[in-house]
Amino acid sequence: MVDTTSSVAWAAKPYPEIAEIADREGSVLIVPVGALEQHGHHLPTGTDTVLVDAVATAGAERVSDEVPVLTTPPLWLGHSPHHLPFGGTVSAEFDTLSDTLSEIADSALGNAFDTVLFLNGHGGNRPLIAAATQRVGAEQPDTEVLGLTYFELGEYFLDDVRESDLGGMAHGGELETSMMLHLHPELVDEERMQATEWETEYEQAPGDLLGSGPLNVTLDVAEWSDSGAMGDVSAVSAAKGEAMFEGFVDELEALLRTVHE
Amino acid sequence: MVDTTSSVAWAAKPYPEIAEIADREGSVLIVPVGALEQHGHHLPTGTDTVLVDAVATAGAERVSDEVPVLTTPPLWLGHSPHHLPFGGTVSAEFDTLSDTLSEIADSALGNAFDTVLFLNGHGGNRPLIAAATQRVGAEQPDTEVLGLTYFELGEYFLDDVRESDLGGMAHGGELETSMMLHLHPELVDEERMQATEWETEYEQAPGDLLGSGPLNVTLDVAEWSDSGAMGDVSAVSAAKGEAMFEGFVDELEALLRTVHE
Amino acid sequence: MVDTTSSVAWAAKPYPEIAEIADREGSVLIVPVGALEQHGHHLPTGTDTVLVDAVATAGAERVSDEVPVLTTPPLWLGHSPHHLPFGGTVSAEFDTLSDTLSEIADSALGNAFDTVLFLNGHGGNRPLIAAATQRVGAEQPDTEVLGLTYFELGEYFLDDVRESDLGGMAHGGELETSMMLHLHPELVDEERMQATEWETEYEQAPGDLLGSGPLNVTLDVAEWSDSGAMGDVSAVSAAKGEAMFEGFVDELEALLRTVHE
Amino acid sequence: MVDTTSSVAWAAKPYPEIAEIADREGSVLIVPVGALEQHGHHLPTGTDTVLVDAVATAGAERVSDEVPVLTTPPLWLGHSPHHLPFGGTVSAEFDTLSDTLSEIADSALGNAFDTVLFLNGHGGNRPLIAAATQRVGAEQPDTEVLGLTYFELGEYFLDDVRESDLGGMAHGGELETSMMLHLHPELVDEERMQATEWETEYEQAPGDLLGSGPLNVTLDVAEWSDSGAMGDVSAVSAAKGEAMFEGFVDELEALLRTVHE
């Protein structure tokens, strides 16, 4: 369903209002990009989309008095080939998604936004977001084009919140489960929480959603985890999820204010 | 935002529940396909997506006790090149959308649905839906593949409800405005309702969303209508919208029961 | 072979004559689109192409004193994946044919035709024609672009001619067999006439070539018919074929005169 | 129009007869490939297609008592970007035509032909035919795939027939005009015959349709010739055209017998 309640939702406005916002100086368009994929036994398949959309909307609402900003509905279709063996996953090809993001930008920017931000919530979309930022940046020379995977903003504050070791905040782990407990507790099956910690054999590769490293690797999720979830769910809580969510919204708010300046 | 409340929403379920539903005999997957495009001064740009998603969800909920059925989140990105000049419109290319529907089917059908139904809510998507049904039908020989534009079901009951002449139930006219007044009155700007009746020079071409005819034509909306809306908004009402909505849901319910048999 | 005898055949004229016709006001280009596919044991594989080309040529010749009109040679290659299992079928992909029609229009319209009409004679090409009309219409904004499957014009007169019930005028049935008996009796093997009537389980789907309905379905011909032909061949005749052919030509003539005005 | 008279025409046969021919040992399928393009003021735009189809049909008929052979209708759409400026030309992209030939082969070879021969009649299609032979050869490992531009067979006999110097048998020159005078004199406008001799600045490039040389060059026809025709039309005649046509048919006959062995 498209969001019909938020004051920053493109879909809830008639076109003249959209044009009015886009025309203002320093206007920003946020395109949330999620996924529909298995997240273990305890989280719904829409988790990535729900989370990135919530962060995008809350961040945009925080600044909308000063910054002319809109959000498209979230793209719920991501690139998830590595999750297909579990079922419950709907995935599109890299090229199809790259064309999709390019065409969203191309038609949306018929309205005169000064900046477009692809805000991503799915690890498997990261190469896509990097490529789309580069591509759309070349295709739309008059627009500032940015790409960001929201949970990477965690490097600025999450060390203070996390309790798990490196490897604990992966697919359906401490981070995503806590945030869902905060935002949608009715969609979390706490009795079926189960996840396998993420370990990599390469010290040059990222250790979990928050870790970084120069080496790109290909992960075989189905070999790695029985349940499909990866990380540590031993210390999840709604309170921790709230702290995480507010942290991300703070960071996004700060970024949007910088963009607008 | 993905729907997190409906009992038939794929996105709100963890993957094992999805597999369980798909495995039951006569299971059906509905993929709602909408658009994000200008709908005149009085309707929000998400109108097509909101309406098709509401019909799909209500129809599926009606039968879900007997028919194992799920709905993906609606594809809010449609093919709307003819609306781009107005602004407020986000559109993708035919080929990108055809690939998208094919890939949605391909990965979704990794789960063993017996039938997939592309349920469309945007006039400009009709060739796409016809082509995708044919394409996915060939690509997925073990699955029954159906395509339907929901408002065409109106031929079975709408003549009793409509008050406008042919040409009145077009883009943002009597049909869509009344349905939005029923479902989301807060999103309709009744003070700015304005639309141009649709007329075609060819008797062989459809006269409005409900009319039919063998001739395919290309419509230049921007030449046709100042406001971007087409049809008759003189006799819209929430009550009429309710009658229309319930009529569509009845028809979809009947179709889903036939499919399941 | 390209037609070298008709006065409206592009292929039989040197280029300066083509330019002269295209430059006249209200000029029309017809692109007949057929198929090369199995039509049962009694009809040749070129049936769809032969018929659509005959209708296009006769319709154009009828008006050529008043309307500046030309026909390209028929595209004999259509989209027929559902007939491949029988053999005798040559089929191209949807995307290849869509590109082909777009490129035909693009280069043909270097000559200044005011209207281009894709005139189709194969049921499996209908989504293609709808999509191509939309695509070429967007690509050629200065040209009126029309698409039509000729036998759908039968809704205006065929009820008076047909003797079969709904389901009788399908692939190689009463309609096509009678028309071939009229135009090319030497190519019809009357001793091997055999066809299976077309039935659909959905009342919302078309009942045969003439029936209509909003539901797109995928048909598995090979499951349906042993011979490959579908419909009713019990009451075919050259006389009936002549009445049908003349009816289609009348309808096309009327449409071309409307287009020209 | 598809050929409905020849005994070797695929389009004129019902599918069981096609399968019967394809199944015989040493069966051959010929796919004639032409063009629809300007050929000066005196030749029709369908010249290349008419000629290659006539050669293919006559060659196949000569051997059909011994060699199981069929011809598809000619592909009248070729690659002619260099002729577009004159008008009267319909051209497709290289990639579209390459896909078309690949898909024709792929579906036609569902019938068990042992050999497929792409027989080309347009100079601008030569790279396409070379590429398609290579591509289809790799895609159809069980089939012998051959490509041939018929007039290049002239190296075996044409020196005895031609009267023009090198440069005289180019686009619409001595060769094509004479052959058309033989086959379709009613389509040749002898009063408007006019052509510019072809000259190349490179001795390593071919001097006309018959000349050879290793250097690929790009020719700007519109700069070269006012009328669009290139070559020498001073000594054309139907008798010479007959000698040429019979020579090509002899050569094709010989090749088909070799293929069959």
Place this chain on the structure above:
Amino acid sequence: MVDTTSSVAWAAKPYPEIAEIADREGSVLIVPVGALEQHGHHLPTGTDTVLVDAVATAGAERVSDEVPVLTTPPLWLGHSPHHLPFGGTVSAEFDTLSDTLSEIADSALGNAFDTVLFLNGHGGNRPLIAAATQRVGAEQPDTEVLGLTYFELGEYFLDDVRESDLGGMAHGGELETSMMLHLHPELVDEERMQATEWETEYEQAPGDLLGSGPLNVTLDVAEWSDSGAMGDVSAVSAAKGEAMFEGFVDELEALLRTVHE
């Protein structure tokens, strides 16, 4: 020119030797990926290719006694749209390069390498390498697929070597100039060294080749730098370049040994 001297060069070996190496356990194939693009007034356009090839070859030679390893010739064609305005740049599209890397892997892995490593030397190729690693990883499930931009290995040692501040080791700056002075001093024009320091307005974006940050941005080089070079060239030297080069080779050596284990 392909490397004909190194003991690890695929191109210098006949095919049976390649097969022999690939068949050994833990075999590794390195595909160096560079660019041909402007590097300011003082560095040759082949800089990225020269450097990545030198690192790849030296790293592979270091371990070739224990690790069965080969290097393809470097791909000198990269994705450099942002450098085209300067001239001297040859660039390919993202999709073409993605297909190229996929096809290199697909055909190379007909030989049974256990691991393939795309080793990149150009900043603008980073999204490509991430995407290709993901794509090839999915296409080649039996092979470990890795991607790495060599200079990102600098995070493990370069802080000890660099003298410039953040922003100094960008395109043609301290890093690349010093390495070229070490490896190919004859190709560095020390009299024309000139570069603009790289600054970003976002603290969330990388500060230079070595800096990291979650935000993807699009850089307009031509707006940024007059010479085309970015960074700090005030303290470049061959000695520093040697230290850098040896550092990278050490890191690559360590990684290759880990891969082999």
Place this chain on the structure above:
Amino acid sequence: MVDTTSSVAWAAKPYPEIAEIADREGSVLIVPVGALEQHGHHLPTGTDTVLVDAVATAGAERVSDEVPVLTTPPLWLGHSPHHLPFGGTVSAEFDTLSDTLSEIADSALGNAFDTVLFLNGHGGNRPLIAAATQRVGAEQPDTEVLGLTYFELGEYFLDDVRESDLGGMAHGGELETSMMLHLHPELVDEERMQATEWETEYEQAPGDLLGSGPLNVTLDVAEWSDSGAMGDVSAVSAAKGEAMFEGFVDELEALLRTVHE
């Protein structure tokens, strides 16, 4: 490795020097195109690339005092599907290579070269070179676009040098082995020289690299030759290779001077 020593190497120059050369009247850019594929037991897989690059560089150096000329690094990735079964072969698809050559030309010609010459050294690339010359010629109307497979220049002098019969100068035979013995004797394994003579069943098809004929055929190398090499290696020598190499360079020199005029 890119060539860092030749005075005509694009890769070894900073961008301002490239622009200066391109701007001069009659400037020429040579793009050598090779392959990385099995060449029997005695020649390295890089043979085609090594040879074409050597010819291109030597030819360009000969004229560089008068003709402003540069060479890109050789494209070492060619179209070699017919060699894949042997191993040791890296091949790309026709379409990928066609896009690659088009994009190389498109970005290289941002610099104002008057002529671009694709100089090919691999038989399997010939259709590609013909197609690319045609394509780039249409895409770059202001540039003269040429394509040439260097060994076809042998028709002007090789009959005096060759000792083998027709069929002896094929893949890894008398020609390539002798040239490698001249240029890179250290890469030829003279003890493992072995090749099968090339024979074709069609007199209309080329008899070896030097023979010509109008018929395009598809060759199954793996069926033909055990070693992968084809031709005659009984009379190879470095002296003969030198005569051949100098002959090709003479011919290329002459062509470049003609181009420049």
